[in-house]
Amino acid sequence: MSPTARQRRRGPRRVLSEDEVLDAAQSLLDQGGTEAVSVRGIANAVGLAPNAIYTYFSSKAALMEALAERLLGQVDHGVLAARDQPWRHRAEAFALELRAHLTAHPGAVELIMGSRLNGPHALVLNEMLLDLFAEAGLDPDTAARSAYVLAVYILGAMAREVAGLRDTSSEPSEQRRVAARLQTLAETPTDRYPRTAAADTIADRISTEQYLWGLHRVLDGITAAGGAAESGT
Amino acid sequence: MSPTARQRRRGPRRVLSEDEVLDAAQSLLDQGGTEAVSVRGIANAVGLAPNAIYTYFSSKAALMEALAERLLGQVDHGVLAARDQPWRHRAEAFALELRAHLTAHPGAVELIMGSRLNGPHALVLNEMLLDLFAEAGLDPDTAARSAYVLAVYILGAMAREVAGLRDTSSEPSEQRRVAARLQTLAETPTDRYPRTAAADTIADRISTEQYLWGLHRVLDGITAAGGAAESGT
DNA sequence: ACCTGAACACCGTTCAAGT
């Protein structure tokens, strides 16, 4: 599953793909957050000397940019394109899908938030949001503004959510317990401890409820301003 | 202006305040962003050995947390507390004030976004937002949700804005020009180049307009949901 | 063209020692 050291055939032939390098980077990111991603760590994971990484990416910054772009490309946007569904339903499904993907890769949030979001995947997503709001009956200008506001809300909410999960590491009294709890939950099989699993699900549902409440307020505001066609959730 | 090396009276007496250490950190942050803030750089700026910093803060992470808190405390929240003004006007004024402060310290955004926001200054701000929405006629639960959504929008918008200003450093074709432009603008006296200054002001106003448009949509959505009392902008 | 070893100029943090 995780890319480990491979037999190094020495020689000029390119032995790795860019994606394999990004796989290693993403694995480090998922395990220890942004600060755990190092050029030397990636090199070690793929079995190359550190400086060989610069054959694939011109700098660590370029690598991280590519990683952010790829992570954005991994979110399933099929729900956004489903034209048989009412636009509001699609917006909500997409917001939930993006949240699910990013909370599964918490380190990715910081990366995506700091990125310019002008890569191909980001542009595709923006295009789909423009389409969505156009179908909702908004004129192009209002649709563009609305897409921006929606993106700000979704990404901002994700950033606040993962910031709340942060370690702090010095004061074990507060959030440390939550992290420890999550760790425990990740290790306890759901079917053996139904109560614990249920409590966790409830906690998550509360957070999801707050997220969706805000999303609905944003969509309400957009609808009222742009004269968008109303449609059920 | 910037804290430079001071005469070091050697001995056990504490010669610096925590604030002086944070001053140095903030200066580095403003000049070169988060990655320019190093324990050794701070130590050099205040004229201490690097490890002496650990007398003031237990770790770099704790230092950065304190810095984020202090930066949040620097935003003028008088506009939020002005009870003679309609609540919507206060919300807008506060949003603009916070934006002005954070765009003046772009590096601070990443710091604040990554912080838990549970320090005293953050709690004060949250409390004031709760008051604001209570005065707007919302019940406590809705006020709390609304404060969260408003914070997410404001901080999210700031994060997107500073991410757009990022360097990229490798491809000078795109945003590099904007950065260069801003640099040029910062160096050209406004009164000598009125056209250039006007163009910049217009560009900023467009951005401000988008920011406020989104803010109004969010407030509209909240108002509609919570049955808040309407008041003119 | 791709990869390596070695080196450069950095990091955050710890430790024993001085005052």
Add this chain to the structure above:
DNA sequence: ACCTGAACACCGTTCAAGT
């Protein structure tokens, strides 16, 4: 209690050299 010098285990990146 506060500060220092020295050290440890790291960084990202560059360079000359090998295939």
